[in-house]
Amino acid sequence: MTDVAHGHASSTGISNVKLGMWAFLGSECLLFGGLISTYMLYRGRVSGGPRPSQIFDIPFTSVSSFVLLMSSLTMVLAVSAAHKDDDRKTNLWLTVTALLGATFVGGQVYEFTAFYKEGLGFSTSLFGSSFYTLTGFHGVHVTVGIIMLMSLVGILKRSTVPGKKAEVVEMIGLYWHFVDVVWIIIFTLVYLIPV
């Protein structure tokens, strides 16, 4: 029964790590659900500060959203390469994914700075507090994803990853895709739908 302890055989046929990540993402849905609800409740309450329509730069954010979505494509390529045991390509695509993610986070930092200069601070209004909290939480998730991707590249190079490589790459891929999907929802609700 060593197999079960190592996570190879399982009652569902899905490995423990992958099923565990699915469960975690289920929980994350409720986390973002709570944050999005808070934003939707407060987005019109600007109390003298800037209104959403006054500061949002839709073309800019559309481009950075596109960059983030493309990173899902490169993540798929990384998982596919990992399943073929092609370490060189796996590393390449993981690095590209991390770079695209970093571009997105860079865009968010730029955007936050611009909004702050235009008068929207964290304490300016309920809109400000809930906007920065929601998008900030998402940004932190992307950043954690980037750290995991880069760590994975380092670990794969030393080939000391415990367990099956492809499973680990796929598990982190699940997280990455989830974070992208959440952004689609946030982008639509926060930026595209007018208050």
Next chain:
Amino acid sequence: MAIIERPAPTVPAIVTPTSTYGLLKRPVSTTGWRSWVFTVDHKKLGIMYAATAMFFFIVGGVEALLIRLQLAAPNGKVLNADLYNQMFTMHATTMVFLFVMPMAAGFANYFVPLQIGARDVAFPRLNAFGFWAFLFGGIFLNLAWFLGGAADGGWFMYAPNSGPVFSPSNGVDFWALGLQITGIASLTGAINLIITVLNMRAPGMTLMKMPLFTWMITVVQFLLLFAVPVITVALFLLSFQRNFGAQFFDVAAGADPLLWQHLFWIFGHPEVYILILPSFGIVSEVLPVFSRKPLFGYPFVVFSGAAIGFVGWGVWAHHMFASGLGPVSVAVFSLTTMAIAVPTGVKIINWTLTMWGGKLWFTTAMKFSIGLIVLFTVGGLSGVTHAVAPSDTQQTDTYYIVAHFHYVLFGGAVLGIFSGFYYWWPKVFGKMLNEKIGSWNFWLMIIGLNMTFGPMHILGLQGQPRRMYQWTEARAGEGFFNLAFWNLVASIGSFILTVGILMFLINVVVTARNPNKAPLDPWNARSLEWMTSNPPKEHNFDVIPTVHHLDEFFHQKFEEDEATHTMKQVKTAEEIMAEQERNADKHIHMPSPSYWPIVLAFGLPIITFGVIYSHLISVVGGVIVLFASYGWALESSTAPDSDFENNTPGTGLDKVAANHD
């Protein structure tokens, strides 16, 4: 860590760590405190969870006694108003988050893998991390007592009362951040147990052959998985407001204080099922064993438990009937609240019919289970009166509510937990708890809790509000229903209850000193956890059982006689054990101990400490967390085979390592 080779199962594993992870080599102790602190064994962690929860039960109990002392007589002088607020806040927080939840986690950790015929959980290190995060979170929460005063806004911490204006001490900060840490513990625990149940069942154990306790724990873990992130959001909003200047609950800025109430109760109502369902699982194990009958209507009990889990998400606003939600919301939530009484009633009926016609054996475990059925029903009925919104509007924020939730939580959850103690003690410690002291334990608790919480119905209907730190003679009223008399009865009752609980602690000491070992199968039990030694070996089962029936162990012992249609014994537990030992699996590598769970968990309170005092401290905590994460990721859960080489020759273990693979 252990590598187990027959016929010498007691030889400690000899392991040499061959690689370093982060800065540390794997811990190897199999004895002494190190074998506990760095363990990933679900059984040791289960005991650690339960022991810590018991400690916090005593802390919360002392807080409760101080409250009852204060209210025993008019113009109580034991506590001042401020301290009284802290006392009832921390009493509830401790009992909910640091006693009942981790106690259930302890039972779940210990028995779920055994009940499904597994050797360990899906993520042993995550399991250890969960325990340490709970312990450090609990300590962090209580640190506030010594650093300027504990939280004082009630366990629901309604906004805007929780803001800096009304709660200027750091108590609420400690509360919000401490609950984040215990929330992380609950979340990792939930993921771990869900995957364990979904993925690691013994061959043949379909979901509908799982013991009821495992089923109820599974439902609870799903509730935790989805409820914890909601309180996480609420706590983040609160911390951001108090520590970083956000405005979420600042009414002057146009905030809506109902946001907190919604977020809190969307978590908070599933939370009450998180508290009670493990005990429902325990009594569903205990009643069939001591009625010597299978559980009546097993699928109904399973599905009513799952139904409670689902409907539990649609009733949260009944905590908010007095907040002016509007007639439609109130009507909808009234109806859903009445509806959730149905699956609960189904369970009560099934338990009663399990006992009906059975050969009842009134052990202490059985008595506690019957106590749960009776007293939970009392609490359930007062709960239905809350579903009726006009009636609830009268009862809101009175002692009637206090009476209700103590009947369901003490009369329900806690009695179930005590039933579990008496039922499973021989399994965990190999000794039987004393039945005579157990009887005192049971009856004193029953008398004490009815004396304490029963009069609160009267106090509440007479209008005594919750959370008032004093009452006065002038407003106590006269006649049979006067507040003075019933407050005194409740306070005396709380001390009888305390003596009852002390009886349990005395019983533990008496049992520990008693040299007699428990028989292998003292209760003639039915489920897989009894199909191994007392206490179980580190690897749980010599042979992973193959399951053919619900109540597999019972069906291995008994077969139906074709002619008379009665069950007759074909094997004893000892024979089944001997058979297993003969066919024991060899070369079992169990998950290895690790430093990383405790190191990672230790980083969390440092981060939160820094949020309150200095962000520099948070950076230190963050570095610890990052460092531990890398050590964790680089270390495999089970030591590599190379670690098992170069063992002392002559023990036979060196050959095992060489033969492996």
